[in-house]
Amino acid sequence: MDPTAKSPWGSVAPAAPACSLTDVMSEQLARQMEEESDAFPALTDPAADLLLLSDEVSDTTSDLMLAKMLQMQFDREFDDQLRREEKKFNGDSKVSISFENYRMVHPYEDSDSSEDEVDWQDTRHDPYRAEKPQTTPRRGFTGKGKNITTKHDEVTCGRKNTARMDNFAPEVHVGDGLGMDLKLSNQVFNSLKQHCYSEQRRSARLHEKKEHSTAEQAVDPRTRLLMYKMVSAGVLENINGCISTGKESVVFHANGGSLEEQPVPDEVVLKVFKTTLNEFKNRDRYIKDDYRFKDRFSKLNPRKVIRLWAEKEMHNLTRMKKAEIPCPEVVLLKKHILVMSFIGQDHVPAPKLKDVTLGSEDMKNAFYQVLHLMQLMYQECNLVHADLSEYNMLWHDGKVWLIDVSQSIEPTHPHGLEFLFRDCRNVSTFFQKRGVSEAMSVYELFNAVSGLNIPVGAEDEAEFMSEIVALEKRNEDHVQKRGKKTFPVACEDAGPPLKPDADD
Secondary structure, three states: OOOOOOOOOOOOOOOOOOOOHHHHOOHHHHHHHHHHHHHOOOOOOHHHHHHHOOOOOOOOOOHHHHHHHHHHHHHHHHHHHHHHHHHHHHOOOOOOOOOHHHOOOOHHHOOOOOHHHOOHHHOOOOOOOOOOOOOOOOOOEEOOHHHOEEOOOHHHHHHHHHHHHHHOOOOOOOOOOOOOOOOOOHHHHHHHHHHHHHHHHHHHHHHHHHHHOOOOOOOOHHHHHHHHHHHHOOOEEEEEEEEEEOOOEEEEEEEEOOOOOOOOOOEEEEEEEOOOOHHHHHHHHHOOOOOOOHHHHOOOOHHHHHHHHHHHHHHHHHHHHHOOOOOOOEEEEEOOEEEEEOOEEOOEEOOEOOOOOOOHHHHHHHHHHHHHHHHHHHHOOOOEOOOOOOOOEEEEOOEEEEOOOOOOEOOOOOOHHHHHHHHHHHHHHHHHHOOOOOOOOHHHHHHHHHOOOOOOOOOOHHHHHHHHHHHHHHHHHHHHHHOHHHOOOOOOOOOOOOOOOOOO
C-alpha cells in the first residue's frame, strides 16, 4: 500500500518527537515537573482549605502543623456530634436548650457551618441591640409624615425595656430571651423593677436579721461572744450542747466553774432568750402591766425588752427559792443569758411530767405536790405561773419541779386571775386524764389556790369567768384609787395581796 495514499479515517495527527532515554532521566526535567505540580495542588481536606487562606506557608513537613490540622478535624467532628445531640434532646419543643457553650469551634470559625446553624447573636439581626447606639433627638421624634416615630413608640419602648433588664441585680433571674424579639410594656417593666427593688430590700433585712438575731439554736455572734466570755472568765468550764428548744428560748448544758460571790454547781444550764422579736410581740401583756417593770418597759426599745424578760425570770426564781419551792437556782444573769442550776444528773435532764410514767400512788402524790406548789406561789411568793402545764413541770428525785417562770405575774395584774384559772384548767385536765380520782375540778382547784371561794353554782364556765373578770375590775379600780403602797406586802419585793372587795 502506498504510504502517501489518503487514509479513510481522516487525517492523522503527527507523531510526537522521539525522546531519548537520557532526556527522560534528566534531573532538570524532573525538577520542572515537580514545580508545576506544586503550583497546582489538589487539596481535598477542608482543613487544608482553611490553612491555605492563612498567611502561613502550608508545610506538611512540620509536626506542629500536622497536629493543628488533626485537632481542627477532631473539633469539627465533635461539634457535628454535639449538634446532633442538641437536636435530639430538644426535639419539637418550643423552648430549646443550647449546647453552644460546649462547642469546640465557634460558628464564625467554622467555614462549613450553614446559615441555619448559626445563632442569631452571630448575625446582625440582634433584637436587643442596634448596630449603632440609638439616640433620641431633642425634638423627641424621628422621621417625617406617616413614618414619624416618637420616643413613646410601643415597639421601641418595649425593646428598650427588654434590654434594660440586664441592669437588674445579678441575683434577680430575668430568664433567657435568646432568639425572641421580646417587647415589655412600661407597666410590666415597672412592676418587675419594683419587685426587684423589694427583693433586694428583703434580702438586706434577712441578712441583718441573721446577723443580729438568734436563729433556731439562739446563738448569734453577740450571744456566742457572751458565752465565750463566760468560759474565759472561768464561770463555765465548757458548754456541751443544746438540751431543749422552745418558742422563746433555748437551753444549753454546761459544766460549772467558779465564781467569786458564790460557788457554781458542777452542772448548770444556760437559758438563752431568743433575740428575735416575733415571739415577744404577743407576750407584752405579761410584762407591761406588771408594776415591777411597768415604768421601765415604756422606756425601752423592743430588743431591750428581751433582757428585761430574762431579768424578770431571775426575780421570780429568787422569790420561789426563798419560799423553798423546787425550782432552778439562779447563778448568773448576763444580758439575755440566764445561768441556772441543772435539774438532772450526768448530763441527762429530768423528764417532763407529761413524759414520765408513774404509778397511781406516785401520780396522786404528784397532784398534791402541784397543788401545794401553786398555793405557795400564790400565797407566799405572790405569783401566778401563767403558763403552768405538764410541759413546764419536771419529775426529779420523787418531786415535782417548776420551771419556765419568765412570764409569771403577780395576782394584782389586770389579767392575773384569768391566767390562774387557765393554769388550774391545765393541771386539772392533765391529772384527770391520768386517772387520779382525787384530782379537783378546775373551779375547786381555783378556789383552793386563791382562797377567794367564788361560788361554783352549776359550774358554768362563762358565769365563773364573769365573776373573775368583775373581781379583777374591782381590784384594778381599788389599786388605781389607793395605790399599791397602801397594801401590806407579803415579801420584800412583792405587791399587794389580792382580796375581794366587799359589796356595798
